[in-house]
Amino acid sequence: xxxxxxxxxxxxxxKRFGGIVANDAVDLVVAEGDLVGLIGPNGSGKTTLINVxxxxxxxDAGEVLVRGRRLDGRPPHVYAGMGVARxxxxxxxxxxxxxxxxxxxxxxxxxxxxxxxxxxxxxxxLQFLNLLPLEQLPARNLSGGQQKLLELGRCLMLEPTVxxxxxxxxxxxxxxREELIARIRELHQGGRTFVVVDHDMESxxxxxxxxxxxxxxxxxxxxxxxxxxxxxxxxxxxxxx
Amino acid sequence: xxxxxxxxxxxxxxxALLGAGHFNAYWLHxxxxxxxxxxxxxxxxxxAGYVGLFxxxxxxxxxxxxxxxxxxxxWLGIPVLLGMGxxxxxxxxxxxxxxxxxxxxxxxxxxxxxxxxSEIVRIVIxxxxxxxxxxxxxxxAPLFRSAxxxxxxxxxxxxxxxxxxxxxxxxxxxxGLFLRAIREDEQAAGASGVAVARFRILAFAIASGFAGLxxxxxxxxxxxxxxxxxxxxxxxxxxxxxxxxxxxRLPTAVGGAFLVEVLLELLRGYGQxxxxxxxxxxxxxxRFARNGLLTPPWLGLVWLGEARARxxxxxxxxxxxxxxx
Numbered sequence: 094x095x096x097x098x099x100x101x102x103x104x105x106x107x108k109r110f111g112g113i114v115a116n117d118a119v120d121l122v123v124a125e126g127d128l129v130g131l132i133g134p135n136g137s138g139k140t141t142l143i144n145v146x147x148x149x150x151x152x153d154a155g156e157v158l159v160r161g162r163r164l165d166g167r168p169p170h171v172y173a174g175m176g177v178a179r180x181x182x183x184x185x186x187x188x189x190x191x192x193x194x195x196x197x198x199x200x201x202x203x204x205x206x207x208x209x210x211x212x213x214x215x216x217x218x219l220q221f222l223n224l225l226p227l228e229q230l231p232a233r234n235l236s237g238g239q240q241k242l243l244e245l246g247r248c249l250m251l252e253p254t255v256x257x258x259x260x261x262x263x264x265x266x267x268x269x270r271e272e273l274i275a276r277i278r279e280l281h282q283g284g285r286t287f288v289v290v291d292h293d294m295e296s297x298x299x300x301x302x303x304x305x306x307x308x309x310x311x312x313x314x315x316x317x318x319x320x321x322x323x324x325x326x327x328x329x330x331x332x333x334x
Numbered sequence: 335x336x337x338x339x340x341x342x343x344x345x346x347x348x349x350a351l352l353g354a355g356h357f358n359a360y361w362l363h364x365x366x367x368x369x370x371x372x373x374x375x376x377x378x379x380x381x382a383g384y385v386g387l388f389x390x391x392x393x394x395x396x397x398x399x400x401x402x403x404x405x406x407x408x409w410l411g412i413p414v415l416l417g418m419g420x421x422x423x424x425x426x427x428x429x430x431x432x433x434x435x436x437x438x439x440x441x442x443x444x445x446x447x448x449x450x451x452s453e454i455v456r457i458v459i460x461x462x463x464x465x466x467x468x469x470x471x472x473x474x475a476p477l478f479r480s481a482x483x484x485x486x487x488x489x490x491x492x493x494x495x496x497x498x499x500x501x502x503x504x505x506x507x508x509x510g511l512f513l514r515a516i517r518e519d520e521q522a523a524g525a526s527g528v529a530v531a532r533f534r535i536l537a538f539a540i541a542s543g544f545a546g547l548x549x550x551x552x553x554x555x556x557x558x559x560x561x562x563x564x565x566x567x568x569x570x571x572x573x574x575x576x577x578x579x580x581x582x583r584l585p586t587a588v589g590g591a592f593l594v595e596v597l598l599e600l601l602r603g604y605g606q607x608x609x610x611x612x613x614x615x616x617x618x619x620x621r622f623a624r625n626g627l628l629t630p631p632w633l634g635l636v637w638l639g640e641a642r643a644r645x646x647x648x649x650x651x652x653x654x655x656x657x658x659x
Contacts, residue, residue, distance in 0.1 A: 147525065148524075149525070168524060169521075169530075170527050170529045170530065173524070178525070181522070185521060185525075187514070187515050187519060187522065187523075188518055188519075190514060190518060194511060197511060198512065198528065202512070202526060202528055203527070
């Protein structure tokens with residue numbers, strides 16, 4: 094099912110918060126060229142899984158490998174340096190910094206990066222995301238949808254091989270949602286790998302080529318969207334049928 | 335004129351240098367102390383304003399720098415400048431250590447932790463009479479053998495100028511951008527590839543080093559070190575200076591130190607009432623000018639320079655000039 098080389102692999106990931114098991118021995122492989130939709134009811138452990146796979150949470154058990162290298166226990170910037178980028182469920186920008194500065198930060202963390210070259214690349218991505226005229230505005234002054242786009246742009250500045258997008262369509266105006274979907278598709282066609290978490294089934298089915306379903310901390314289905322949607326376990330857990 | 339604010343600063347500095355010879359001993363002393371606080375305010379602004387680490391141990395590091403230098407000069411007979419350098423090194427190391435211990439702390443937790451550290455330093459210095467001379471005060475070797483304060487004025491000026499230059503270079507570099515990103519959102523900074531822990535420790539070490547430099551100079555200028563140099567009153571004064579000036583920019587923070595120090599002297603006739611006056615000024619600043627009283631005029635100066643640099647330039651059509659990725 095996975096079309097290319099393995100980029101991120103989570104093996105037997107367990108994460109508990111007190112007595113609650115948020116991830117219960119979850120295995121997930123993300124391969125080059127994937128466009129994975131990660132869905133599940135509220136509290137099913139999707140965001141926890143993304144947090145563990147990007148270094149923002151340390152798993153209680155299990156391993157995280159990025160391009161075959163074990164990274165669990167390492168801080169998030171190590172994952173970013175290995176080409177793993179992410180957005181957050183609630184948009185987390187550098188609010189009092191300008192739009193351009195938000196883009197410069199990840200670009201300048203790259204080894205041997207030059208300020209002028211990074212700024213040129215940042216403006217290119219801002220143009221791609223229709224944010225260029227706003228480059229001097231503080232990021233907190235953008236609309237919710239524009240903030241989601243900027244967060245995506247900030248990820249792109251890392252030149253990532255895989256992007257984890259946590260609820261990118263939540264609270265976004267339909268017009269900007271269309272723009273976001275178009276940009277994700279375009280970037281995927283350009284060779285980027287995506288894992289997209291969202292509750293908006295319509296949007297996620299429009300973008301994803303593979304669907305992973307979580308319920309009560311476990312992965313209950315993983316495959317082609319059409320097959321997964323027909324899965325009885327999924328219908329029972331996700332749709333309550 | 336692009337960089338108008340830099341020219342204005344240069345003119346003010348040149349006037350101060352030229353006028354130093356005409357100041358009387360009293361105003362020379364006030365100016366020197368203002369520059370001491372200027373280095374402290376600038377470096378505390380680096381930590382609290384740029385990185386968002388609200389540490390209350392900054393004057394404790396000034397005290398550590400001063401005592402380290404004074405004691406090394408006294409015990410080992412090393413030159414004063416070498417003692418001051420050692421004070422800076424000790425403060426950098428200790429500051430880095432505090433930064434490491436506080437990695438997971440922010441806001442009130444960090445403030446309380448650093449306040450605790452500051453009190454430990456003060457109590458240890460007060461109690462260890464045999465080493466530090468305790469409350470009686472430790473007599474220190476002078477930096478210059480001079481009958482006037484003029485050499486101290488120039489030394490303080492040089493230290494302030496070099497400190498501001500180095501801190502300015504830091505905040506304008508990519509490291510400065512990373513530090514501000516950490517202030518805004520540590521999690522997002524980490525996701526953007528910023529080594530958050532490393533930069534937090536570095537910020538603590540650098541800011542503490544500058545505090546140690548200020549403390550070392552103060553020790554060898556004033557001639558006596560007492561535990562009061564690093565106590566909570568001094569820290570509160572430093573916070574007032576920085577906040578009233580504007581803690582998110584180095585020049586406004588340093589300006590705040592000058593403003594408050596000079597006003598404290600001008601209002602000396604009001605005795606203890608001048609201190610509540612500053613409390614009221616702080617409250618008004620927090621209520622009506624949270625970025626500090628000097629930030630609006632400073633930004634106005636920057637804006638004026640930028641605007642005058644391109645008065646007739648048409649609005650740039652960004653979409654036409656920049657290419658897509």
